[in-house]
Amino acid sequence: AKRAGRNGYAIFDPTMTMSVLEEAQLRSDLEHGLEHDEFVVLYQPVVDMQTQRVTSVEALVRWEHPRDGLLGPYHFIAAAEANGLIVPLGRWVLREACAQLARWRAESPAAADLKINVNLSARQFQYAGLVDDVAAALTDAGVEAASLTLEITESMLMEDIETAKRTLHALRELGVRLAIDDFGTGYSSLSYLKQLPVDVIKIDKTFVDDVHIDDDDVALVDAVAGLGQALKMQTVAEGIETDEQWATLRSIGIDHGQGYLFGKPAAPADINALLNGVSAI
Ligand code: C2E
Ligand code: CA
Ligand code: CA
Ligand code: CA
Numbered sequence: 001a002k003r004a005g006r007n008g009y010a011i012f013d014p015t016m017t018m019s020v021l022e023e024a025q026l027r028s029d030l031e032h033g034l035e036h037d038e039f040v041v042l043y044q045p046v047v048d049m050q051t052q053r054v055t056s057v058e059a060l061v062r063w064e065h066p067r068d069g070l071l072g073p074y075h076f077i078a079a080a081e082a083n084g085l086i087v088p089l090g091r092w093v094l095r096e097a098c099a100q101l102a103r104w105r106a107e108s109p110a111a112a113d114l115k116i117n118v119n120l121s122a123r124q125f126q127y128a129g130l131v132d133d134v135a136a137a138l139t140d141a142g143v144e145a146a147s148l149t150l151e152i153t154e155s156m157l158m159e160d161i162e163t164a165k166r167t168l169h170a171l172r173e174l175g176v177r178l179a180i181d182d183f184g185t186g187y188s189s190l191s192y193l194k195q196l197p198v199d200v201i202k203i204d205k206t207f208v209d210d211v212h213i214d215d216d217d218v219a220l221v222d223a224v225a226g227l228g229q230a231l232k233m234q235t236v237a238e239g240i241e242t243d244e245q246w247a248t249l250r251s252i253g254i255d256h257g258q259g260y261l262f263g264k265p266a267a268p269a270d271i272n273a274l275l276n277g278v279s280a281i
Contacts, residue, residue: 023083029065030076030085034092038064041096042265045274046117046236046258049250054275056115056149058258059097060265061089081121090124091133098141098148100268110275117149117179122156126163131170138174145175149200152178154186157196165196172197179236183224194231201228203254205239212244218252225253 018026033039043057063071080086097118104111124130138145150171157164157180168178179200180193184207203224211217221237228235237249240259249257263274 044265045263058117095137098137102141149177151181202236212248
């Protein structure tokens, strides 16, 4: 629902139309936020399905809004996408996540093999400076490219297939890994998927929700697991909340899992504790 901000404009809701004034206000707030370090990145663990060991973390951005409190991406990503500020914001997330990976590694041997996953938006993916931004983020943080996986959605790939392919190959050339996010919710055909240099398929939460009770979901997830095997892509199931879901997905042969069962998005120190077996999130 549209929530009125205390400052007068409504927090962006993609289902509602913003007035020109509200758009301008949010734009200037986003710019101000970027300049004044109001954004933070939380990290959610991704685990090995067999061992539950943390293998990577996904960077998820939040906005510590001075008046409206901590805002999730739903409140501002679509607006930032619409006004173009997603490019500097996304660049900041990317740089911050790489720098954080370097900090974990400096702090603890347990983070030596840890990898990081960063979401890209459509506009960022189309931005001509993307490959240079990614290379600079890695170099400046002193992190090797193979430790970074960029997550993109099917719909981003479908808009302009040839350009998308070129961008993916340029990123691959750098040595970063590529994941298709929210897999199953878009329309990518099998023949098309085969042509893309993708390393990881992330199965959307909607297929995970009832997988322990719905045979249709088992069949679908099983098909994606087979697809991953055939195309030599790793599979990750998103949004795992229960032991039953975990057990079902593990028996299907999904490689990695992510969800509240293993840990919610958390601050860097909590990830450190998790890696060192000090506490569960
Ligand atoms: P996503 O990439 O599909 O990320 C997974 C979302 O599912 C996250 O929501 C995460 O907190 C949530 N989630 C994970 N496990 C569970 C679970 O077990 N149960 C439930 N109910 N939810 C779970 P979040 O952090 O609110 O992010 C929402 C979306 O915002 C992301 O979806 C992604 O599309 C976008 N986003 C987040 N950070 C960034 C960013 O830095 N850049 C861009 N472009 N998009 C971002
Ligand atoms: Ca994602
Ligand atoms: Ca996802
Ligand atoms: Ca999703």
